Ligand SMILES: Nc1ncnc2c1ncn2[C@@H]1O[C@H](COP(=O)(O)OP(=O)(O)O)[C@@H](O)[C@H]1O
């Protein structure tokens with residue numbers, strides 16, 4: 001049975017985009033915790049945060065992570081999933097965790113081009129570039145703590161998929 005594959009990393013690193021391509025390449029099912037949750041509660045993340053605050057969203061996010069975790073799935077998580085120690089341990093124990101790592105400039109360029117405000121309400125109230133830099137400084141160590149493998153997510157999506165597949169080969173051989 002194939003373990004679930006969890007993709008973690010900052011907003012804009014490509015978890016959703018690369019996750020879908022990886023699932024197609026591996027013949028696995030693809031699930032995105034944010035999409036699953038928004039469909040489940042019929043509300044955008046921005047609305048959940050408006051109504052219940054970030055703590056309310058984080059509790060729902062953990063429940064979504066638990067609900068979607070199953071073998072033979074590629075699971076794209078939200079950028080803040082690693083804030084919870086429970087989530088970090090859960091993913092490491094249940095599957096293979098890949099950190100899609102990209103520099104602030106790449107992340108900020110992507111988020112400026114495709115902000116998707118309903119899915120990504122501001123975390124700090126600051127301009128995108130400043131926010132990305134501040135948030136990544138706080139979270140990079142958490143992504144690394146959660147991950148079994150780190151890949152360069154600044155590369156084109158097809159190359160990121162190939163690099164993840166190489167990491168998965170290593171994981172399966174060990
Ligand atoms: N490797 C990549 N190269 C170029 N653009 C990318 C790459 N990965 C994602 N993108 C683009 O960046 C934006 C954010 O990607 P997304 O997959 O939603 O990131 P995340 O789910 O990590 O927040 C999208 O518009 C997507 O097309």
Ligand SMILES: O=C(O)C1=C[C@@H](OP(=O)(O)O)[C@@H](O)[C@H](O)C1
Nearest residue numbers: 010011012078079080119120121
């Ligand atoms: O970084 C974060 O705290 C968040 C990232 C978003 O997902 P993406 O990383 O897919 O944009 C989404 O879960 C929510 O807006 C919170």
Ligand SMILES: [Mg+2]
Nearest residue numbers: 015016076077
């Ligand atoms: Mg996403």
